[in-house]
Amino acid sequence: MDLLKEVGNARSIGIAGHMRPDGDCAGSCLALYRYLSQIKKEAQIDLYLEPIADKLQITEDSLRVKQENVEGRIYDVFISLDSGSIDRLGFAEEYFKNSIKTINIDHHISNTNFGQVNYVAHDASSTCEVLYELMEKEYIDLTIAKALYMGIIHDTGVFKHSNTTRRTMEIAGALIEKGVPFSDMIDNTFYRKDYHQNQVLGRCLLESILLLKGKCIVSCVSRKMMEFYEVQSADLDGIVDQLRITKGVEVAILIYEADIHEYKVSLRSNGIVDVRKIAVYFGGGGHIMAAGCTMRGTLHDVFNNLTPHIEYQLENKEGTGAGL
Incomplete structure (x- = not known):
């Protein structure tokens, strides 16, 4: 062009x-x-x-x-x-x-x-x-x-x-x-992160949980937590990438509460799982190894809707291993 x-x-x-x-x-x-x-x-x-x-x-x-x-x-x-x-x-x-x-x-x-x-x-x-x-x-x-x-x-x-x-x-x-x-x-x-960004990063790492036999790691940030640490959504940059490099993990998920029953979801993959497919399914988009979407419902709804898609790809090894 x-x-x-x-x-x-x-x-x-x-x-x-x-x-x-x-x-x-x-x-x-x-x-x-x-x-x-x-x-x-x-x-x-x-x-x-x-x-x-x-x-x-x-x-x-x-x-x-x-x-x-x-x-x-x-x-x-x-x-x-x-x-x-x-x-x-x-x-x-x-x-x-x-x-x-x-x-x-x-x-x-x-x-x-x-x-x-x-x-x-x-x-x-x-x-x-x-x-x-x-x-x-x-x-x-x-x-x-x-x-x-x-x-x-x-x-x-x-x-x-x-x-x-x-x-x-x-x-x-x-x-x-x-x-x-x-x-x-x-x-x-x-x-570089400021003091508050480092604090919320530490909190997310501390409260993260492993799912799907340790292949998936998830952390959540509530509105109350963001207010407590005096951070905005932009201050959460890099957290999901830090989660992704956890040993044994194939998919990392960071979920933060944007509004009542509305959550922003960031997905990162180490190659086996094509997270773009998952994000597109829920109305979002992105790349094979980095994608995101907005989901509505309770936090448990978000977990329960996401994990079957990840589990299916892990079991069938659908990810291409290609880059972003």
């Missing part, structure tokens, strides 16, 4: 990513916003995202993110990034639907191709990797490079997931050559 040709002479361009933006979502949106702002200087360019976690606000463009929903606003072109389906755009869904031309750029295998123009590279590690390939390289400055690098390290787990390819490493190297402070960025956006 020729990105600049698809954007054409648009006078107004909207950009949005999925709800609860993670590193790849925030990185790709910030990178594309800066890229188009440099090239399409006469166009109005607006970036819409739900609040970005402080640690992911690595460029000054983070301050330009909009969260309002203005009725009747129509864009010449609206670009969705890192969203597997249109409903994942949240409040920006209406902007996308009402725009004259829509472009969908992603890497999720579960993407529903909901744009008029769709560019979904299933073999890419991240949407930031996809964007790098679509960008004219002379326009990639340090600000864009930092945003792209952040997305790549977050969706590859700092290059440890099996979605990391030779091309991923080549792109990361090219971004480092732009001056990306890669060591600090990895620490600050991926590993």
Whole structure:
């Protein structure tokens, strides 16, 4: 796809990513916003995202993110990034639907191709990797490079997931050559936690339970617990990955209470179980080894509905062992 040709002479361009933006979502949106702002200087360019976690606000463009929903606003072109389906755009869904031309750029295998123009590279590690390939390289400055690098390290787990390819490493190297402070960025956006985040992590590890003969580990976070530790949902990042590396575990699950009888579920696999299939079954999405969904009912309902799907795959060894 020729990105600049698809954007054409648009006078107004909207950009949005999925709800609860993670590193790849925030990185790709910030990178594309800066890229188009440099090239399409006469166009109005607006970036819409739900609040970005402080640690992911690595460029000054983070301050330009909009969260309002203005009725009747129509864009010449609206670009969705890192969203597997249109409903994942949240409040920006209406902007996308009402725009004259829509472009969908992603890497999720579960993407529903909901744009008029769709560019979904299933073999890419991240949407930031996809964007790098679509960008004219002379326009990639340090600000864009930092945003792209952040997305790549977050969706590859700092290059440890099996979605990391030779091309991923080549792109990361090219971004480092732009001056990306890669060591600090990895620490600050991926590993570093504040005191409250460490406390809730410890609580989740302490109260985790093993299921299915030790092949599955689960931990839950209630609203009361989040209030006690003064944390938000974004502060739970990384907990499910820490659970996943428990010896003998094939699937890790983190469940947190979002509302009365409503739970957000994060799933991670070590290869045998395709957690994307499970998440899609319950209306969510993601990757083979990292996925999520929203489930309703009691906490016991969530447990009882999830575990048969995991048990079935464990018994039939359906997972591919492929990467994210």
